[in-house]
Structures are given as structure tokens and as C-alpha cells.
Amino acid sequence: MNTESGTVYLLDDEVGMIKALTRLLTIEGFTVRGFTSAKAFLDMYAPSEASCLVLDVAMPELNGLDLQQRLTRSGVLLPIIFLTGHGDIPMSVQAIRAGAVDFLTKPVNDADLLRAVRTALEQAVKQRDLISKTALLHERHARLTPREREVMERVVAGQLNKQIASDLGTGEHTIKVHRARVMEKMGVESLADLVRAAERLGKK
Amino acid sequence: MSWVTVIWSMSASACLTLAVVHGSIWFKNRAAHANLLFAMMAVLVAVFGMFEFLLMRSTTIAEYSWLHRWGHVPAELLIISMLVFVRLYFGTGRAWLFWLVVGWRLLALALNFLSPTSLNFTEITALRQFAFLGETVSVPVGIPTPWARIGESGILLTLIFFADATVSLYRRRNTRERHRALFVGGSLLACIGGAMVIAILNHTGLFPVPYCASLFFLLIVLAMAYELGQDMLNAAEIARELGETEQRMTLATEAANLGIWIRDVVRNEVWASDKWREMFGFTKSEPIDLNGFFQRLHPDDRETIRQTLANALERDGHYEAEYRVMIPGQPLRWITSRGRVEFNGNGKPACVRSVSMDITQHKQADLEIQLQREALAHLSRVTMLGELSGSLAHELNQPLAIILTNAQALQRLLRQSPPDIAGANEILQDIVGEDRRASEVIRRLRALLKHEESTRQPLSMNEIIEEVLRIVRTDLSGRGVTVQRVLPDRVLKVLGDRIQLQQVLLNLIFNACDAMSSNPLADRRMSIVMTHHNESVRVSVSDTGCGLPLEAEQVFKPFYSTKAHGLGLGLPICRSIILAHQGRLWAEANGAGGPGSTFHIELPAVTEETP
Numbered sequence: 001m002n003t004e005s006g007t008v009y010l011l012d013d014e015v016g017m018i019k020a021l022t023r024l025l026t027i028e029g030f031t032v033r034g035f036t037s038a039k040a041f042l043d044m045y046a047p048s049e050a051s052c053l054v055l056d057v058a059m060p061e062l063n064g065l066d067l068q069q070r071l072t073r074s075g076v077l078l079p080i081i082f083l084t085g086h087g088d089i090p091m092s093v094q095a096i097r098a099g100a101v102d103f104l105t106k107p108v109n110d111a112d113l114l115r116a117v118r119t120a121l122e123q124a125v126k127q128r129d130l131i132s133k134t135a136l137l138h139e140r141h142a143r144l145t146p147r148e149r150e151v152m153e154r155v156v157a158g159q160l161n162k163q164i165a166s167d168l169g170t171g172e173h174t175i176k177v178h179r180a181r182v183m184e185k186m187g188v189e190s191l192a193d194l195v196r197a198a199e200r201l202g203k204k
Numbered sequence: 205m206s207w208v209t210v211i212w213s214m215s216a217s218a219c220l221t222l223a224v225v226h227g228s229i230w231f232k233n234r235a236a237h238a239n240l241l242f243a244m245m246a247v248l249v250a251v252f253g254m255f256e257f258l259l260m261r262s263t264t265i266a267e268y269s270w271l272h273r274w275g276h277v278p279a280e281l282l283i284i285s286m287l288v289f290v291r292l293y294f295g296t297g298r299a300w301l302f303w304l305v306v307g308w309r310l311l312a313l314a315l316n317f318l319s320p321t322s323l324n325f326t327e328i329t330a331l332r333q334f335a336f337l338g339e340t341v342s343v344p345v346g347i348p349t350p351w352a353r354i355g356e357s358g359i360l361l362t363l364i365f366f367a368d369a370t371v372s373l374y375r376r377r378n379t380r381e382r383h384r385a386l387f388v389g390g391s392l393l394a395c396i397g398g399a400m401v402i403a404i405l406n407h408t409g410l411f412p413v414p415y416c417a418s419l420f421f422l423l424i425v426l427a428m429a430y431e432l433g434q435d436m437l438n439a440a441e442i443a444r445e446l447g448e449t450e451q452r453m454t455l456a457t458e459a460a461n462l463g464i465w466i467r468d469v470v471r472n473e474v475w476a477s478d479k480w481r482e483m484f485g486f487t488k489s490e491p492i493d494l495n496g497f498f499q500r501l502h503p504d505d506r507e508t509i510r511q512t513l514a515n516a517l518e519r520d521g522h523y524e525a526e527y528r529v530m531i532p533g534q535p536l537r538w539i540t541s542r543g544r545v546e547f548n549g550n551g552k553p554a555c556v557r558s559v560s561m562d563i564t565q566h567k568q569a570d571l572e573i574q575l576q577r578e579a580l581a582h583l584s585r586v587t588m589l590g591e592l593s594g595s596l597a598h599e600l601n602q603p604l605a606i607i608l609t610n611a612q613a614l615q616r617l618l619r620q621s622p623p624d625i626a627g628a629n630e631i632l633q634d635i636v637g638e639d640r641r642a643s644e645v646i647r648r649l650r651a652l653l654k655h656e657e658s659t660r661q662p663l664s665m666n667e668i669i670e671e672v673l674r675i676v677r678t679d680l681s682g683r684g685v686t687v688q689r690v691l692p693d694r695v696l697k698v699l700g701d702r703i704q705l706q707q708v709l710l711n712l713i714f715n716a717c718d719a720m721s722s723n724p725l726a727d728r729r730m731s732i733v734m735t736h737h738n739e740s741v742r743v744s745v746s747d748t749g750c751g752l753p754l755e756a757e758q759v760f761k762p763f764y765s766t767k768a769h770g771l772g773l774g775l776p777i778c779r780s781i782i783l784a785h786q787g788r789l790w791a792e793a794n795g796a797g798g799p800g801s802t803f804h805i806e807l808p809a810v811t812e813e814t815p
Contacts, residue, residue, distance in 0.1 A: 014602060016638060020609035023631060027616045058598075058682070085601045106605035110612035 006050040006121040010034040011041050011067075012083070013059055021054065024110055030117065038062035047076055050128050052101070052120035054113075057084040057091065065091070068098050077127050079120035083108060137197050140186050148185070151178040155191070156198040206339035212257040215422045219250040222429050229436075241289045242428055248282040249425050253418035260341040260414045265328050268344060273322040275415075280313045282421060283362055286392065289428070290369050294384070297369035305365045308358045315351045323355045324348060324407045336414055343412045352407060359400040366392045384431055391427035395420035463560040467494075469517070469545075469553045483539065483562055485531035502528035502536065513543075517553045521545045526563070538567040574784070578658055584777045585652050585707050588714065596649055598678040603642040610635050648675060651703055658701040658784075662810045665696045665705075665741050669732060672709045680730075683717050688731040696734060696741045698807040700785045708778040708789070712745040712803045715774065718767060719749025719800065740787075741809045746794060746802040756791045756801075782807070 008030045010021050018034035025032045035041040038059055057064035068080055082095050082103045092103040101123060102116040144152065147168075154164045161179065165172045188194045223246035230240040255275035262268045284306055291297050316323035328346035335341075370389025373381050399417040406413055454477070457464055463480025467473070474492040476484075484500050486492055498506050505527040516523035526540045543558030589596070614631045617624050648671070669691060673680075680687060698705075713730070720728040733744045750766075758764055760779050765772035775789075782789040787807035794800045 014606070016606040016634065017602070017609070019634060020606045020613060020631075023627075024609055024613035024616065027613055027620070058678075085598050085605070106601055107608035108605065110609065110616070113609075 006052065006124060007031045007033060008117055008121070009041060009045065009051060009053045009078075011038060011053060011059070011064075012036065012056040014056075017056070021113075024113070025117065028114055030121075038067050045076075045078075047078070050121055050124040052079040052081065052117060052124055054081045054083060054117070057082055057095075065095060065098070068095065068100065072098065077124075077131075079123045079127075081113075081116045081120055134200050137186070137201055141201055143185055144182060148178055148182050151175060152182045152186070152194070152198070155179060155182065156195050207337035208257070208260060208339045208341065211337070211419070212253050215418060216250040216253045219246040219253070219422065219425060222246045222425065223250070226429075226432065238289065238293045238432065241285055241292065242425075242432060245282060245285045245289065245428070246425050248278045248285060249418055249421045252278040252282060252421065256415040256418050260336070260339070262342055263331070263333075265331060268331055268342065269321045269325075269328050272325065272328065272344065273316060273319075276313060276316045276323055279417070280309050280316075283309055283359075286424070287362065287365065290366060290389075290392070294369050294373045294389070296372035297365055301361075301365050301368060305358070305361045308354075308361055312351075312355045312358045315349075315354060319349050319351065321346070322349075324352045332412055334412065341414045343406065343414055348407060356400065356404060359396065359403070363393060363396055363400070366396065388424075388427050388431050391424050395424045457559075461562055465492075465556075465558050465560065467556045469555055480560060483537075483560060484529060485534065500529050500531055502530050504528075513556075516543060516545055517556070521547070523558075535564075537562055537564040539563065574658075581704055581707060581777050581781055584711070584773055585703075588707070588710060588774070589649075589652065596645065596675075599645045599675075600642055603638040603645070606638045607635050607642070610638070652706070654703070658704055660699050660701060662697045663700055663702055663705065665698055665734060665743065665807075666691050667695075668702065668705050669709065669734065669743065672706050672713065673732075675706075676710065676713055680713075680717065683721070683728065684725040685717050685720060685728040685730055688729065690731065690733040692734060692736065696736055697810040698741050698785070698787075699810050700807065704781045705785070708781055708805065709743070709745070711774045711778050712805075715803070716745055716747035716749060719747050719751070722750070723748060736809065737806065739809055740806050743805045744802050745805075746800060748794075748798060748800040751799055752791055752793050752801045756793065759791055760789075 008025050010018050010025075010032060012018050012021070012034075013036055015036060018036060022032045022034050033044070035044070039062075041053075055064045055067065059067070062070075064082060064084075071078055071080075079101045080095075080099070081101050082092070083106055084091070084103070085106050095103050101120040104112055104116060141149070150168060151164060154167065159167070161172050161175045165175045168175070183189070183194060186194060186197055188197055223243040225243075226239040226246070227243035230236045230243060233239075252275065255271055255278065259268060259271050259275065262271060287297075287302060287305055291302055312323055319326060321327055325344065325346035326349050328344045330345040331342040332345050333340050333342050366389060370385045370393065373385040373389065376382070399420045402413050402415075402417060405411045406415065456462075457477060458479055461479065463483045464477040465480050466475045468475075472493070474494075474497075476486070476492055478488060480486075481488060481490070481492070484497065486496070490496075498510065501509060509525055509527050512523050512525045522542070522544045524540070524542045526538060529537045529539050531537075539560050540563045541558050541560040543556055545553045546555045546557070548554040610631050614628055614635075617627055617631070669689065673687065673689070713732075716730045717728075720730070727748055729748050731744075731746045733746070735742050735744075752759060760775050761772075762776045763772040764775075779789045782805055785807055787805060789803065789805050792802045792804065794802055
């Protein structure tokens with residue numbers, strides 16, 4: 001049995017469906033947690049690792065699409081795969097637009113489901129990577145001295161050392177030293193990398 | 205021939221003729237005691253008349269004495285017969301007086317034979333002869349006995365008895381009885397009184413008159429004969445009226461196609477009218493018995509009818525039944541019968557009278573109406589399935605989805621080495637379970653779609669409600685309708701057709717949902733309440749929707765609909781289904797309870813002991 005990283009959350013009001021999906025996904029090496037009510041899921045969900053949600057659209061108390069909105073609004077980045085008994089096009093369009101990974105109709109083919117789950121988990125990993133990288137950049141950025149930040153701002157804005165030196169009222173050589181510090185502290189090798197980091201930090 | 209001969213012989217022959225007539229009446233009808241007594245009296249009058257005649261014509265003392273003694277026998281017997289006649293025929297007269305008079309008369313008769321000559325004379329010394337109605341007749345002269353007064357007071361007592369009986373009868377104030385009192389009683393009193401006077405005159409020798417009491421007796425006999433004749437005339441009149449009534453009844457029963465059957469339970473004899481015989485395939489002369497009757501019934505009905513008849517005889521005293529009659533070579537026919545049992549004094553059944561009618565045509569018409577109603581109900585069910593399709597698709601899709609996922613999980617499980625057999629088994633069990641669930645959905649669907657003859661069987665109303673709610677579960681949640689159900693813990697049963705009752709409930713539930721479709725989601729509440737109400741089960745479906753038209757009954761009119769695509773046949777069909785179940789279906793506005801309406805179904809409850 002090969003193991004896959006990440007947890008698959010299942011949410012369906014039918015225990016039979018949860019059991020069947022759990023079996024299929026467990027055999028394929030996924031860690032699975034099933035819930036029959038949205039409330040139970042929300043209580044238990046912890047965004048500590050890469051995970052995705054397989055969600056039945058027609059839930060009795062909280063409709064699948066509503067749950068999706070609620071999660072997005074509270075800033076949870078959880079890739080969702082919708083399952084539906086009788087999906088219509090407007091519904092699927094709405095779901096996809098709101099960021100759903102896939103919209104599958106029941107009975108669902110195992111290959112389709114597994115492909116969707118893998119995609120969702122990959123997306124989750126990427127999102128997590130992205131999130132963790134950004135967090136690192138923030139950390140590094142915080143370690144810069146105020147002068148280094150001013151230099152970085154101007155570097156990524158495309159100013160030449162000479163211009164920066166005259167702007168800040170120092171010599172060109174000093175700016176060169178600051179610039180090298182910034183590159184080192186931010187962990188980038190090239191100007192292009194620094195620009196991309198600044199973009200991620202929203203400093204551009 | 206002298207007048208005496210003519211009168212006495214005519215009197216005798218008149219008496220004997222009457223005796224023969226009334227004797228023969230009694231012979232034919234042994235219960236006619238009055239006629240027998242009368243015949244006896246008439247014979248006695250004739251015999252007594254003969255004695256009188258011989259006495260008149262007797263010329264020797266020895267012969268006269270003998271005749272005088274033996275003449276008392278018919279005389280006393282005659283008086284006693286009259287006493288009995290009055291007791292029987294009038295039904296009045298004091299019993300003690302009756303027995304006193306009878307005893308007195310028997311005493312007089314005994315003294316008559318103890319005396320050397322007769323009751324009146326110790327010895328007849330001479331015969332006095334004189335001319336009477338053109339003939340020389342003899343009257344006795346002799347020494348009276350001391351007991352002669354006994355004979356005379358006997359006559360007086362007789363008179364008192366008759367007078368008492370006559371007055372009592374007269375007091376009854378019935379015209380017919382007064383007439384009898386005046387006529388028979390009056391003649392009895394007058395004639396016996398007259399006879400007594402003549403006897404006294406004779407025996408005292410004050411005024412010689414020949415013995416002619418038989419003529420008075422003849423008058424009495426004639427009066428009685430007249431009365432009896434009146435009775436017979438009346439009886440004939442009644443008989444004629446009876447015949448008329450019977451003819452009228454025959455005419456009426458024939459016109460109404462009614463067959464009549466009367467069974468004497470004690471003698472186990474059956475009489476049946478011609479129409480009845482025709483109805484049950486008996487020829488006019490064929491003897492009828494219960495077995496022959498049961499043989500003609502449809503085998504499925506025999507036991508029920510046997511039971512119905514037994515119940516009527518043992519307890520109810522009446523019955524009403526519908527059953528089928530099968531006569532070889534004839535089409536099957538439906539008969540309805542109503543019967544009443546007549547009980548005798550001991551409370552035992554004496555006879556059963558019943559009326560039967562051929563209701564084949566009614567039944568056929570009923571059957572056609574029922575078929576039409578069923579076809580309509582079926583059509584409405586099929587239409588309703590359009591509304592149900594969402595639910596059914598979901599209900600069917602869900603198990604299929606679970607089966608597919610399980611099956612594919614199983615495939616993957618078996619590809620592993622070593623394959624997980626225990627796991628595989630578990631998966632297969634779930635597959636089987638879900639498959640069953642799917643086929644249950646299909647069974648329900650098929651039952652609703654099926655068009656078959658409706659059946660009546662005891663059904664749990666609780667189950668029907670639960671099953672309908674299972675069918676519409678998804679639809680209700682899809683429409684955002686919440687259902688509150690208030691069902692009693694104990695099972696309430698009704699007699700009916702499962703599918704049709706489900707159809708009615710489905711219809712009411714869909715109507716409730718439609719009525720609430722423009723309500724905000726939180727206000728789409730429906731309730732289903734079942735209660736037990738005096739011998740019936742009531743199911744009430746309430747909604748918080750748009751309510752009813754002012755005239756609530758309108759919703760049950762065909763083609764009345766508030767829905768864009770409604771045919772307006774749902775509720776009328778529901779009502780016809782409920783009516784066919786001997787129930788009621790009506791609508792009410794919720795009024796003070798809030799907006800919306802409530803539909804009530806009321807069906808007769810089935811108690812547990814009824815099969």
C-alpha cells in the first residue's frame with residue numbers, strides 16, 4: 001500500500017456513501033476523515049496539513065455551495081471536490097467559479113474521483129508551499145534594517161544605484177553594500193528573484 | 205198429518221241438518237270446539253224433541269213414566285252443553301257459578317233416577333188428554349216428588365249463570381260482542397225462562413200445556429246457528445281480504461323483483477315464492493332445503509353466509525347479506541337478502557322470513573364506476589410521479605452510487621496481494637444492502653405505477669404515513685419544507701387499499717408544499733397529525749401556505765386549480781378514493797392557528813379482533 005500525503009475530508013449525509021468512499025480512498029493510501037454533517041466537520045477541521053474536501057452538494061441543513069462560501073469567507077484555503085446526484089450546469093458553474101477543484105456526478109467513477117482528489121491535494125500542497133514561502137519572505141523582510149528596506153524598495157522599483165544614492169543622500173558605494181545585504185538577507189540570488197519576492201510580499 | 209207431527213219433525217230435521225253442517229266443520233278443523241258443541245246441542249235438541257213428541261202421543265201411564273224419566277237425560281245434557289258453550293264461546297261467566305250449575309244439574313239427573321218415576325213425579329196417576337193443534341195430546345197428572353224444587357232451582361241457577369255471562373260480555377263494549385250478548389244471551393235467557401215457566405205450569409198442574417221446551421231450545425239453536433254463521437261469514441271475509449292482501453303483496457314483490465323465503469326452523473321446512481325459486485334456480489315443485497340453497501352460492505360466499513345466518517339465529521335476530529349465486533348454465537348473479545328471525549316464547553328461533561333481490565345490474569354499474577375511479581386514480585398517480593421524479597431519481601441514485609464506489613473499492617482491494625478477504629466480505633455485504641434498498645425504491649415506484657384492482661385489507665396508518673414520508677423525503681428537503689409528525693404510539697388500522705391511501709397522502713403533501721412555495725424558507729412548515737376519533741382514524745395535513753379560497757369546498761371541484769400546470773383533478777380524485785373507503789376528506793382554513801390550511805382524512809378504524 002503506497003501512502004499519499006494529505007488528508008481527505010468526506011462530507012455526505014449518507015453513512016453508506018462515506019463508508020464506500022473511505023474504503024476506496026484508504027486502499028489508495030489516503031488518510032480519510034468522514035462526516036455526515038457540516039457542523040461536525042467544521043468543529044473538527046484543523047488546517048494543519050494539506051487536505052481537501054469531497055462534498056455532497058445536497059446536504060440537508062447546510063447546502064454544499066453555502067459551505068464553500070462560508071469556508072472562503074473565513075479565509076480557509078481548502079480545495080473542494082463536489083459530488084452531486086443531479087448536478088445542473090448553473091450549479092457547477094457557480095461551484096467552479098467559487099474555486100472548486102472539480103464537480104463530479106454520482107455515481108462517480110473511481111478513476112475520476114482519485115484523479116480529482118490527487119489534483120486537489122497537489123493544489124493544497126502548492127497552496128501550503130506558497131503560504132509557507134511567503135511567510136519566510138515576510139520573516140526575512142522583517143529582519144532588514146529601515147535603510148535596507150528603503151534600498152530594496154528602490155531596487156525593485158528599477159532605480160539605478162546612482163539614483164538611489166542621490167535620493168538617500170549617500171555615496172554610490174554605500175548603496176552597493178546595502179544592496180548586497182538585502183540580497184543576502186532576503187535569500188535571493190538575482191535581481192529578478194528579489195522583484196518576485198517583493199511582489200509576493202506586496203511591496204511592489 | 206197433524207201440526208204437532210209437522211212442527212216437531214221439522215224442528216228435529218232442522219236441528220239434525222245444523223248438527224251435520226257444524227259437525228263436518230269441526231271434522232275439518234278440529235280446533236273449532238264451538239262448532240262441535242253446537243252440533244252436539246243440535247242433536248240433543250232433536251232427541252229431546254223426539255221425547256216430547258212421544259210423550260204427547262203416549263197413551264199408557266207406564267210408557268209415559270218411562271219416557272218422562274229418560275227424557276231428562278237429553279234435557280240435562282243439553283243444558284250442560286249450553287253452559288259449556290257459553291263459557292267457551294262468550295269467554296265470560298264465573299267459573300264457580302259454572303261448576304255449581306253443572307253440579308246442580310248432575311244432582312238433578314241423579315235424583316231423577318233415584319225417584320220411582322222421575323225427578324218431578326213420584327208416581328204418575330193419570331194422563332189428561334186434550335186437543336192441541338189438531339191432535340189429542342197427553343199431559344201427566346201425578347204425585348210430585350219433594351225434589352221437584354231442585355230441578356226448578358237448577359233452571360233458575362242456569363238462568364243466573366247465563367244472565368251474568370251475558371252482562372259481562374255486553375260490558376266489553378265491543379260491537380261484535382255486544383251483538384252476540386244481545387242475540388245469543390238474550391235468546392238463551394228468554395227461551396230458558398219460557399221453558400221454565402212451562403215446566404212449572406205443567407208440573408204444578410195449574411195450566412196443562414204439553415211439553416214443548418224443545419221448540420224454545422230450537423230457537424236458541426237457531427240464534428246460535430245464526431251467530432256461528434256470522435262468524436263464518438266474517439272468517440270468509442277475512443280470508444278473502446287475506447287473499448287480496450296476498451295478491452297485492454305478490455304483485456308488489458314481483459314488480460320489485462323480490463323473492464320471499466320463509467323457513468320454519470323447528471320443522472326445518474322452507475316455503476319460497478315463485479320469484480325466489482326462479483332467482484335461485486329451483487323449479488316450482490322442487491323441495492327446498494338449506495343444503496340446496498348453499499349449493500347454489502358461490503363457494504367463496506358459502507361460509508360467510510352460513511356464519512351470517514347462524515349469527516342471526518343465535519343473537520342478532522336479523523341479517524343483511526350480499527352474495528353471489530352460481531347456477532349451472534347461467535351467468536353469475538349478485539343477490540342481496542334481508543331477513544328477520546321470529547322467536548317463540550322460549551326465545552328459541554321459530555321461523556326466518558327473508559326477502560331477496562337480484563342486484564347484478566347494480567353491481568355491474570358499481571363495478572364500472574369503480575373501474576373508472578381506479579383508472580382516474582391511476583392516471584393521477586402517474587401524473588403525480590412527474591412531481592416525484594426528483595425524489596425517486598435521488599432515492600435510486602444514492603444506492604447505485606454507493607454500490608459503484610464499493611464495487612470499485614473491492615476491485616482495488618482484490619488486486620492487492622494478499623487480497624483482504626475480510627474487507628472484501630464487508631464490502632460485499634454493503635453492496636447487497638444497498639442493492640436491496642434500490643430494489644425497494646423500484647418496488648415502491650412500481651406499486652404506485654401499477655394499475656391493478658384495488659383491494660381492501662387492514663393497514664397500519666402509521667406505516668402508510670412513514671412510507672409516504674420516505675418517498676417524499678428528498679423532495680421535501682429540496683423544497684426546504686420541514687415536517688413535524690405527531691403520530692400516536694399505538695398502531696391505528698384502517699381497511700383499505702395501500703396504494704390509493706398513499707396516493708391521497710402524497711397528493712395532500714404535494715399540495716401543502718406547493719401552497720408554501722412562495723413562503724420564506726423558515727416558514728415552510730408542514731405537520732402531519734394522526735388521532736383516534738370516535739371509531740375512526742383521522743389524519744390531518746397542515747401547511748403554513750397561501751390558504752384556501754373563501755369557499756373551501758371549491759378545491760374539491762374538478763378542474764379547480766391554482767397551479768400553473770395543475771389539472772385540478774388531484775383533490776376530487778382523492779375525495780372519491782376516500783369516499784370509496786367509507787371515509788371523509790375535507791379542508792379547513794387554519795384560522796387562529798396561523799396562515800395556511802389543513803386537510804383532514806377520516807377513515808373508519810379497524811379494531812384488532814376484526815380480521
